[in-house]
C-alpha cells in the first residue's frame with residue numbers, strides 16, 4: 001500500500017492516575033481499572049488513513065470513537081502515542097509533540113473537524129459566512145473579496161443558498177447546521193476531514209442528504225475522511241474500510257464489505273446481527 005496520509009501509533013488516552021495493576025496490563029472491567037478506576041478511553045490504538053479513502057469507525061457507546069477523533073483534532077492532550085501526517089514535515093514529526101502554534105497550523109491547514117453537536121464546531125450567533133471566514137482568517141487570508149468568493153464556493157458546495165449566508169446557524173435546521181459545519185471544515189482545503197456522528201439525531205431524509213453530500217465532497221475535494229458512526233447503514237454506504245472499536249481498543253478492521261458481511265470477532269458478529 002502507498003504511504004498513509006495519517007498514521008497513529010499506540011494512541012492512549014487515560015482518565016485517572018493508574019495503579020500498579022493496570023499499568024502492568026492487568027485485565028480491565030470494560031475500559032476501567034477495577035482497582036484504581038482509571039478509565040482507558042483509548043488503549044494502544046493504531047490507525048492508518050490512506051489518500052482518498054473513507055475510513056469508518058464503529059463501536060458501541062463508550063468504546064472510544066469520539067476520544068480518538070477529538071485527540072486527532074487536539075481537543076485535549078493524549079496520554080501516550082504518536083501521530084504522523086504526510087502533509088506535515090514530510091510525515092517525520094510527531095504531531096502530538098508539537099507546540100500549540102503548530103497544532104493550530106495543522107488544524108487550520110491540514111485537518112477539518114465536524115462534530116455531532118454543531119455547537120462545538122460553530123458560533124451559533126455569527127453569520128454562516130462569518131463562521132467560514134473565521135476559519136479562512138485563521139489560515140492567513142486577509143482579502144475581503146477573496147474570502148467572499150471562497151465563502152460563496154463553499155456554500156455552493158454544501159448547497160446552502162447564498163441568500164442565507166448572513167443568517168446565523170442558530171436559525172437553521174439541524175441538517176443545515178451540519179452543512180455549514182462541513183463547509184467551515186473544508187474552508188482551507190484540508191487533506192483530512194474528521195466526521196464524528198454527523199448524521200446522528202437528524203431525520204432520515206435529512207440524513208440521506210448529508211450522506212450524499214459527504215460522498216460528493218470526497219470526489220470533488222479528493223480528501224481522506226475518518227467517519228465515526230454507530231449506524232452500520234451509514235458505514236456501509238460510505239466507508240471503504242472499517243475499524244471496529246470496543247472498550248477503547250481496535251478489535252477488528254478490514255474492508256467494509258468484509259467486516260459487515262463476514263465479521264470474524266464475536267463482538268462484531270453480534271453488532272452486525274443485532275442491526276440486521
Ligand SMILES: Nc1ncnc2c1ncn2[C@@H]1O[C@H](COP(=O)(O)OP(=O)(O)OP(=O)(O)O)[C@@H](O)[C@H]1O
Nearest residue numbers: 015031039041059060061062063064065066067068
Ligand atoms: N472527561 C472524562 N473523564 C472520564 N472519563 C471519560 C471522559 N471523557 C470520556 N470518558 C470515558 O471514555 C470512554 C470513551 O468515551 P467516548 O466518548 O470516546 O466514547 P464513544 O465511543 O464516542 O461513545 P458515544 O458513541 O456515546 O459518543 C467512555 O467510557 C467515557 O465515559
